[in-house]
Amino acid sequence: MNFPDSLRYTKEHEWLRLEGQEGVVGITDFAQDSLGDVVFVELPAVGATLTQGQIFGVVESNKTVSDLFAPVSGKVVAINETLREKPEQVNTDPYGSGWMLRVALSNATETGPLLDAKAYQEFVASEQAK
Amino acid sequence: MARRTPVYPANVALGAKIIEFGGWDMPLSYSGATEEHQAVRQRCGLFDVSHMGEVELRGPEAAAVCQHLTANDVSKLRIGDAQYSLLCNERGGVIDDLVVLRTGADRYMLIVNAANTATDAAWITERARRRAEVIDRSAELGLLALQGPDSELALRTLTPAPLASLRPFAAIETTVAGRRAWVSRTGYTGEDGFELMLDAGDTLAAWEAVLEAVRRRGGLPAGLGARDTLRLEAGLPLHGSDVDAETTPLEAGLAWVVKLRKGDFIGRAPLAAQAESGPPRRLVAFELAEQAVPRHGHTIFHGDAVAGNVTSGMRSPTLGTFIGLGYVTSGVSAPATPIAVDVRGRRVPGRIVERPFYRRVRQE
Numbered sequence: 001m002n003f004p005d006s007l008r009y010t011k012e013h014e015w016l017r018l019e020g021q022e023g024v025v026g027i028t029d030f031a032q033d034s035l036g037d038v039v040f041v042e043l044p045a046v047g048a049t050l051t052q053g054q055i056f057g058v059v060e061s062n063k064t065v066s067d068l069f070a071p072v073s074g075k076v077v078a079i080n081e082t083l084r085e086k087p088e089q090v091n092t093d094p095y096g097s098g099w100m101l102r103v104a105l106s107n108a109t110e111t112g113p114l115l116d117a118k119a120y121q122e123f124v125a126s127e128q129a130k
Numbered sequence: 131m132a133r134r135t136p137v138y139p140a141n142v143a144l145g146a147k148i149i150e151f152g153g154w155d156m157p158l159s160y161s162g163a164t165e166e167h168q169a170v171r172q173r174c175g176l177f178d179v180s181h182m183g184e185v186e187l188r189g190p191e192a193a194a195v196c197q198h199l200t201a202n203d204v205s206k207l208r209i210g211d212a213q214y215s216l217l218c219n220e221r222g223g224v225i226d227d228l229v230v231l232r233t234g235a236d237r238y239m240l241i242v243n244a245a246n247t248a249t250d251a252a253w254i255t256e257r258a259r260r261r262a263e264v265i266d267r268s269a270e271l272g273l274l275a276l277q278g279p280d281s282e283l284a285l286r287t288l289t290p291a292p293l294a295s296l297r298p299f300a301a302i303e304t305t306v307a308g309r310r311a312w313v314s315r316t317g318y319t320g321e322d323g324f325e326l327m328l329d330a331g332d333t334l335a336a337w338e339a340v341l342e343a344v345r346r347r348g349g350l351p352a353g354l355g356a357r358d359t360l361r362l363e364a365g366l367p368l369h370g371s372d373v374d375a376e377t378t379p380l381e382a383g384l385a386w387v388v389k390l391r392k393g394d395f396i397g398r399a400p401l402a403a404q405a406e407s408g409p410p411r412r413l414v415a416f417e418l419a420e421q422a423v424p425r426h427g428h429t430i431f432h433g434d435a436v437a438g439n440v441t442s443g444m445r446s447p448t449l450g451t452f453i454g455l456g457y458v459t460s461g462v463s464a465p466a467t468p469i470a471v472d473v474r475g476r477r478v479p480g481r482i483v484e485r486p487f488y489r490r491v492r493q494e
Contacts, residue, residue, distance in 0.1 A: 037159075
């Protein structure tokens, strides 16, 4: 399973890629694999305000539904519209074309507690051992 | 701890995602549920369904006992005939749905749902009143389902049985890859296909041989995820979700199974009365007009009034739309009736459609 070093991670299995004052958000390889084939992604509207740790949407497979949690606070500046027609991109390319939204961060210090790739990988290993 | 089928080691070796289902560790998917679904619709797929229960009825009165316990007409079965049927309770509720396979002059094999096997066996034993021998064979037998339009092509290299002349719901005692097997032209996917019942000790070897033939045809091993989306597109009910002890076959659209004129059987009186008055609610197929996954328990509305509830739902891999089954009051159950489903607080519009959602094109 792939966890790029360039990303930060949450314990709810979202990733964040920082690009200046903005961040791109998606779910991890582990999350997409656990869900199975994604059939529906519900995302907030552009302009919506996210609060770190709060639910911003849902991702569903035919097997299960899972909430999406905001890794940081901020304003949504873009969402991945192609996921409406091609939700399977979350499975095939979770860190690329499976991205979900782009946020203008309201508080850059919030990224501090997010996990780096090594810590996230260890967290996933401990979850799988349960 | 959950039980394991004879194919379990192969499932693990294939990298299957394993979940507990009906008390068994079963493969949810191997390479991906959607891909497996498409393989079964277009070519073929192989399922390990050894979790299914097998309860055998034996003895000179086995037919009479089976006739009393099940809703379909057992008297029509010749040796090697299979039949979809129902175990009903005294109120006409569905304890389980099953396939009855006549394996001998005085022998019937009842193939039942995994989660219900123990209660079915106890129910049958109690009501057989020693008129027939009732034996739970579930631990001794494995079951494989080979499904899809290329199933016959895949299987015919492995068996001497004349598959081309095996009609739907016919079965034959033969060999598969040199192992003794009952092969029936049955399944739970809406496609052509076969189910293979083998001794537990022969099941893994048969799985390996059939899977190799399946792969040569471009097919795949398929898990319970694909099995569920395939059966739902085909409009086939799942016991425990769409039908249960609180629903009757007439409500579930299974009136064709209930042979009221065959003589008395458990549940006949309330079912005859309901056939007379008409069922108050009906299991219908519906399609949503927007993206949302309807799930078991979601409320169905007609206008502002509650009309019923969802029993199964998904995004259909074949149609690409969001579909489901659910009970609605009979007055609003006609196809094309507009409905809405409350999906986590959002009223998603849709309409009732003909069941099944998917019907295969028969190949001659």
